Amino acid sequence: xxxxxxxxxxxxxxxxxxxxxxxxxxxxxxxxxxxxxxxxxxxxxxxxxxxxxxxxxxxxxxxxxxxxxxxxxxxxxxxxxxxxxxxxxxxxxxxxxxxxxxxxxxxxxxxxxxxxxxxxxxxxxxxxxxxxxxxxxxxxxxxxxxxxxxxxxxxxxxxxxxxxxxxxxxxxxxxxxxxxxxxxxxxxxxxxxxxxxxxxxxxxxxxxxxxxxxxxxxxxxxxxxxxxxxxxxxxxxxxxxxxxxxxxxxxxxxxxxxxxxxxxxxxxxxxxxxxxxxxxxxxxxxxxxx
Ligand SMILES: Nc1ncnc2c1ncn2[C@@H]1O[C@H](COP(=O)(O)OP(=O)(O)OP(=O)(O)O)[C@@H](O)[C@H]1O
Ligand SMILES: O=C(CO)[C@H](O)[C@H](O)COP(=O)(O)O
Numbered sequence: 263x264x265x266x267x268x269x270x271x272x273x274x275x276x277x278x279x280x281x282x283x284x285x286x287x288x289x290x291x292x293x294x295x296x297x298x299x300x301x302x303x304x305x306x307x308x309x310x311x312x313x314x315x316x317x318x319x320x321x322x323x324x325x326x327x328x329x330x331x332x333x334x335x336x337x338x339x340x341x342x343x344x345x346x347x348x349x350x351x352x353x354x355x356x357x358x359x360x361x362x363x364x365x366x367x368x369x370x371x372x373x374x375x376x377x378x379x380x381x382x383x384x385x386x387x388x389x390x391x392x393x394x395x396x397x398x399x400x401x402x403x404x405x406x407x408x409x410x411x412x413x414x415x416x417x418x419x420x421x422x423x424x425x426x427x428x429x430x431x432x433x434x435x436x437x438x439x440x441x442x443x444x445x446x447x448x449x450x451x452x453x454x455x456x457x458x459x460x461x462x463x464x465x466x467x468x469x470x471x472x473x474x475x476x477x478x479x480x481x482x483x484x485x486x487x488x489x490x491x492x493x494x495x496x497x498x499x500x501x502x503x504x505x506x507x508x509x510x511x512x513x514x515x516x517x518x519x520x521x522x523x524x525x526x527x528x529x530x531x532x533x534x535x536x537x538x539x540x541x542x543x544x545x546x547x548x549x550x551x552x
Contacts, residue, residue, distance in 0.1 A: 263350070263409065265549060265551075265552035266350075266549055266552040267349055267350050267353040267389075267390070267549065268388075268390070268411040268412070268545040268548075268549055269346055269350060269389070269390045269392065269410045269411055269412075270298075270389060270391050270412045270414070270545075271392040271393075271397030271398060271407075271410040271414070272287070272392065272393040272394075272414040272416060273393075273395065273396065273397035273415055273416070273460050273461075273464060274393075274394075274415065274416030275332070275395065275417075275427075275453060275457050276331070276395065276427055276445075276449070277426040277427025277428075278416045278418055278426070279416045279418060279470070280416045281302075281393060283393070283414070283416050283468070283534070284300070284393050286531055286535070286538075287391060289535070290534075290535060290538060290539050290542055291389070291542070293539075294543060294546070296388045296542060296546055297384075297387045298389045298390070298391045299384055299389075299391070300357075300392070300393070301342075301345070301357045301390065301391070301392040301394070302359060302360070302393060302394060303392060303394010304331075304359075304360035304362070305358045305394075306337050306339065306341060306342045306396070307331060307336060307338075308336050308337055308338050310360075310375055310376050310377060311375025311376070314336070317329070317336075318448075328451035330448050330449040330451075330452045331395070332395060332453055333452040333456060334401055334452075336452075337396055339396055339401075339403060339404045339406070340403055340404060342392075342396065342404070342406065343404040343406055343409065345357065346390070346392075346410065349383070349390045353385075353386075354382065354383060354385070355382070355383050356381060356382050356383065357380070357383065358378045358381065359378045360376075360377055361373065361375065361376055361377070361378070362374060362375075362434075362435055363435050363436065365434075388546050388549060389542070389549075392410070395457060396460070397413065398413045398460035398463040398464050399456070400459075407464075411545055412465055412466075412541055413463060413464040413465045414466050415460065415461040415464035415466070415467035415468065417467050417468070417469045418469060418471075419469065419470070419471050419472070421472070421476040421479045422470055422472050422476055422479075424479040425476060425479045425485055425486065426485050427442060428442045428443070428479065428480065428482075429482075429484070429485050431445075439480060443480060464498065465497070465498050465499065466495065466496070466498070466537065467494075467495070468493055468534070469493065469495075469496070470491050470492075470530070471491055471493070472490055473486075473490060474491075488526075488527035488528040488530060489526070489528050492524055492525065492527055493524070493525050493526075493529075493530050493533070494523075494524050495522065495533060496519075496521055496522045497521045498521070499521075500520060500521035505523060507536075508523055508533070508537070509523065511532075511536055512525050512526075512529050513529070514529065515529065515533075
């Protein structure tokens with residue numbers, strides 16, 4: 263953790279909604295005059311698309327069916343930890359972009375499935391914002407929560423997460439439902455061993471829960487809307503959280519546990535603003551005094 267150069271990490275599985283949550287953070291940063299530099303977690307994939315397929319084929323041939331983009335070994339996590347550590351110490355660092363589709367290819371001038379060159383963060387930032395798969399990994403090699411000052415989990419219930427991923431990958435990345443289903447299945451081992459353990463490290467988890475039937479996520483005609491869902495917001499350390507204020511400000515919310523508040527899905531943006539704005543303000547004001 264760093265008082266001088268704070269880091270916020272937002273972790274979620276593929277399709278969980280971390281990019282969507284980033285929009286809310288960007289609104290808070292803009293309103294609070296916070297200059298944030300950001301990392302899109304796929305930048306730290308170890309392989310480009312072609313090499314990843316070759317690696318998958320190699321491992322399958324050896325009988326290893328557990329490898330995927332979720333796996334630790336498929337990502338440069340030691341490099342990510344170095345970036346976190348360097349940013350915490352100096353406010354500098356670097357990142358790149360993994361290009362997923364033709365729209366991004368046009369934007370970055372790099373073909374889909376390839377990386378842009380590494381580039382330094384802009385100078386003079388107040389915060390480093392990470393969103394991706396591995397923002398709170400603790401394993402034998404790295405301890406990312408040690409460097410992140412605020413750790414957020416975006417963890418929709420799994421049927422909803424699959425619906426979101428299927429719709430997003432179909433509409434924005436050109437994959438078929440069958441291809442996305444195969445990807446979900448292939449990633450299951452690493453999902454259990456590499457992704458979900460992070461959500462006990464995170465300070466706050468936002469878990470969207472549909473209140474409509476999602477029994478067969480493979481045939482859902484649309485992603486359950488905000489009004490078709492609730493959100494469970496769990497705080498790892500509830501001390502200091504003014505729950506009575508939150509319940510009074512968020513119409514239709516209630517406490518489900520001493521560390522968890524449940525809100526209507528349509529109030530997620532408001533809840534994030536109410537909860538995160540003071541936390542971000544405190545990180546930045548403390549960094550200015552450090
Ligand atoms: N709170 C929400 N309400 C409704 N739809 C949502 C919500 N969050 C995410 N989605 C939808 O789910 C899909 C996946 O969201 P998003 O792209 O943010 O996921 P992601 O975690 O960034 O995925 P990846 O890590 O693979 O890039 C998108 O179609 C998005 O519009
Ligand atoms: O979204 C991802 C993980 O969250 C991966 O970056 C993505 O699936 C890799 O893309 P592709 O296999 O299409 O090159």
